[in-house]
Amino acid sequence: MTPGSGPSVEGLLRELAPQVLGAVVRRYGHFDLAEDAVQEALIAAAEQWARDGVPGRPRAWLITVAARRLTDLLRAEQARRHREDTVATWTLPEDRLSPAADRVPPESDDTLVLLFLCCHPALPPEGQIALTLRTVGGLTTEEIARAFLVPVATMGQRISRAKARIKASGIPFRMPAKPDPAAVLHVLYLIFTEGYARTSGTDLYAPELTAEAIRLTRIVHRLLPGDPEVTGLLSLMLLTDARRPARAAPDGSLIPMDEQDRTLWNAEAITEGVALVSAALPHGPAGPYQVQAAIAALHDEARTPADTDWPQIVALYEVLLAMTDNPMTRLNHAVAVAMSSGPEAGLALVATLADDPRLRDHHRLHAVRAHLLELSGDPAAARTAYTTAARRTGSRPVQRYLNTRAARLADTGRKPG
Amino acid sequence: MKYMIMLYGSQRDYDAMAGRAAGGPEWTPEQVAAMHAFMTKWNQELVDSGEFVDAQGLADPVHTRRVEPGPDGRPIVTDGPYAETAEVLAGYNIVECASFDRATEIAARILDCPGPEGQGGLYVDVRLIGGAPDDLGT
Numbered sequence: 001m002t003p004g005s006g007p008s009v010e011g012l013l014r015e016l017a018p019q020v021l022g023a024v025v026r027r028y029g030h031f032d033l034a035e036d037a038v039q040e041a042l043i044a045a046a047e048q049w050a051r052d053g054v055p056g057r058p059r060a061w062l063i064t065v066a067a068r069r070l071t072d073l074l075r076a077e078q079a080r081r082h083r084e085d086t087v088a089t090w091t092l093p094e095d096r097l098s099p100a101a102d103r104v105p106p107e108s109d110d111t112l113v114l115l116f117l118c119c120h121p122a123l124p125p126e127g128q129i130a131l132t133l134r135t136v137g138g139l140t141t142e143e144i145a146r147a148f149l150v151p152v153a154t155m156g157q158r159i160s161r162a163k164a165r166i167k168a169s170g171i172p173f174r175m176p177a178k179p180d181p182a183a184v185l186h187v188l189y190l191i192f193t194e195g196y197a198r199t200s201g202t203d204l205y206a207p208e209l210t211a212e213a214i215r216l217t218r219i220v221h222r223l224l225p226g227d228p229e230v231t232g233l234l235s236l237m238l239l240t241d242a243r244r245p246a247r248a249a250p251d252g253s254l255i256p257m258d259e260q261d262r263t264l265w266n267a268e269a270i271t272e273g274v275a276l277v278s279a280a281l282p283h284g285p286a287g288p289y290q291v292q293a294a295i296a297a298l299h300d301e302a303r304t305p306a307d308t309d310w311p312q313i314v315a316l317y318e319v320l321l322a323m324t325d326n327p328m329t330r331l332n333h334a335v336a337v338a339m340s341s342g343p344e345a346g347l348a349l350v351a352t353l354a355d356d357p358r359l360r361d362h363h364r365l366h367a368v369r370a371h372l373l374e375l376s377g378d379p380a381a382a383r384t385a386y387t388t389a390a391r392r393t394g395s396r397p398v399q400r401y402l403n404t405r406a407a408r409l410a411d412t413g414r415k416p417g
Numbered sequence: 418m419k420y421m422i423m424l425y426g427s428q429r430d431y432d433a434m435a436g437r438a439a440g441g442p443e444w445t446p447e448q449v450a451a452m453h454a455f456m457t458k459w460n461q462e463l464v465d466s467g468e469f470v471d472a473q474g475l476a477d478p479v480h481t482r483r484v485e486p487g488p489d490g491r492p493i494v495t496d497g498p499y500a501e502t503a504e505v506l507a508g509y510n511i512v513e514c515a516s517f518d519r520a521t522e523i524a525a526r527i528l529d530c531p532g533p534e535g536q537g538g539l540y541v542d543v544r545l546i547g548g549a550p551d552d553l554g555t
Contacts, residue, residue, distance in 0.1 A: 028480055030496070068435075074479040075428065078497035089495045091487055 009049045012058060013042050017138030020062040022110020024070060025173045031117070032163040033073045034066070035135055041066035042138065093170045111136060112223045113175055115216075118162075119183040122169045127162030128187045129194075134159055137212050147206045148194070181224060185233050185289065188217050192237050196244070197395075204248050204397040210241055231280035232290030238273035239296035242266040254401040256371075258305040270300045291320045310340035327359040331368055343376040363393035367402060374409065383409040419470060419513045419546040420520035424527070426507035428478045428499065433533075442533035451531040459526060463512060468523070474508035481505075517545065 021038045025031050041062050055061045081088060118131040130148075133139045139147075145155035195209025217234045224230050246260035277293040280286075286294070295316045302308040317333035320326075330353055338346020350369050359365045370385030386406035390399045434444045434452075444452075463469035478499045487493035499505055514520050524543045532539075 029482070071477050071479055074497060075432070075477075075501075078428075078479055079501055081497070082500050087495055088497070089493045092484075092492045092494060 009046060009054065012054065013045055013049075014138040016059050016062055017042060018111040018114045018136045019059060020066055021135055022114055022173075023059075023063050024066050026110065028067065028070055029173070030070065030074065030167075031173065032167045033077070034070050035163060037066045037070035037073055038062070039134075039140070040069050090168075090170055093172075109223050111219060113173060115184050115220065116176055116179060117166060117171060117173065119187045120166065120169070120171055121183060122171070123162050123165055125187070125190065126158055127165065128183075129190055130155060130158045131162040131166075132187050132216070133191065133212065136216060139208075139212070143208070147209050181220065181227055181230060184220060185217075185229060188213050188220070189233060189289075191216075192240075196240060202252075202396045204252060204254060204395070205244065207244075210237070210244070213237060214241065226283075228280040228283040229287040229289050231276050232287060232293045235273045235276035235280065235293035236289050236296055238269045238276070239293060239300050242269035242273065242300055248397065251400070253397045253404065256401075257299065262303065265300065270297075273297065274301065286319070288320060288323050291316055291323070295320075308339070310336055314340050327353060327356050327362075328364065330356075331359065331364060335368055335372075338372050338375070343372040346372045347376065361392055363389045363391075363398065363402070365389075366392060370402075370405065374405075379409040418516070418520075419511055420517070421544050421546055422510040422512065422520065422524045422527070423506055423542045423544065424508045424510075425504045425540065425542075426478075427504050428501045430507070431477045444533050448531060448533055455530050459530075460510070463510070463523065468512045468514045468519075470511040470513050472508070472510040475506060478503070478505050478507075511546065517543070 017038065020041065021035060024034045024038060028034060044065060045058070045062055049055070049058070077088075114136050115132065118135055119128045123131065130144055133144045133147075134141065141156050141159060142152050144159075145152040148155065191209055192213035195206040195211075195213060198204065198206060214234070214237050217230070217237055221230050221234045242265050243257065243260065245266060246262065246264035247255055249255050273293065274297050277290060277297055280290050281294065295313055298309050298313050298316070314333065314336045317329060317336055320329050321333060331350070334346045334349035334353070337349055347369070350365065350372065353359050353365060366385050366389035370382045370389055373379075373382035373385055383406045386402050386409070390402035390406065393399055393402070433442065434449060436443060436446070460469060460472055479497050481497055481499060483495040483498040484492050485495070510523075512520055512523055514523065520543050524541050527541050528539060530539070
């Protein structure tokens, strides 16, 4: 018994949350109600354990309390239904009738099964993200709402809808017959990028989201150590997050990579990230996360901006473009080309992207253009482009950075001579 | 010969035993403990006499799925098909003993199980397992 151990209780509960939910759903079904029941058990535990100490078998304690709560929830639901004379029936999905799938359930960890369930293609991406953070991450609806800057009621509805969708689709609680971690990795990647590069609000980061994305990716990596893309994604996250301490000025505005104090970068994270991607790359053809991790590694290993191996980065972006036609990748490629072959070459590539409907109104396109125009010695056009970019982002720190750049060029312009 | 002694209860009985009575006598923790002690002793006596085969209690009736053919032939599943007051199988004991009369004797002891005052309607059913007696030589 360890009374008053606040942070460790929280850590323990976050770790146990998916295991407990997995155990309850495996045993009783009813994913939607079981999820509510587990949340209530976690809340009860947070209060009781902090006060009285952690019980001897915390996982069993949580499962027992959650199962009892689930029974109550089911009783209430069934009593209401019988009163209203309605029945809850569902049809077994086709794939559950094929004996092969049922006879050989692959070895699986409940946390991984839950991840696959939450990232099921039947759910919209925002539902996948919210449900993953709540059921696998053990975050409360309030915490998720705060992290995504939406009202709690909105996030609550998003989670309820996602749970209803899972219930309606009758997805069984087990590993898919052909588990493809791509959907899971994409959700984890989205959680990370929302934390690392907020799309709106007053803060540059949501560290709770980046930390959670890394934690969950570590779990997936532990469960699927042989999957090079899982390794690649973990490496990419670590190598990107390593630069976080140098990325914000004291006033909260964004500092671009070439102006960052590289001594502030997290050396430990860089070492781990580089080791991971180096270990993953020899395993067959590299997937997009490994290539992005390799690019991040080249940035992180350059002691000064001038040391950056831009030709190698250009080559890696071209590998990436051959795999996915992502407009943001094209834009990054243009930057790398500009850095290795001069701003004009980069601007020519940016010009080809100006009409892409996916990018046209994105602040990054205009910010990159502004930066390259500045490098090419056209301050007036650069200033206009910086201002255009600033108007197109909802992130205050990024706005501040872009407007400062524009103002600096305005000052230069006004100087005589 | 093997017999199954079947015990019944409704979701309401389960609730009463969990201390949440609705329209019936509530069980105190002491009464629940006394019931558990009684059942343990009953089972132990059967183990000692060599007549015990198996005994199981079933979870709350709300945790029930009924599977039946749907209109298009695909199985449909009903969650929680029982009404709260419906008496359903709550547990069973399988005994192997000399005769139906001996099995009935064993079953009758259950009626002495302690519980709250005024709990009525307690009954058990005894059924022979398998259709034909062993000594028909089938």
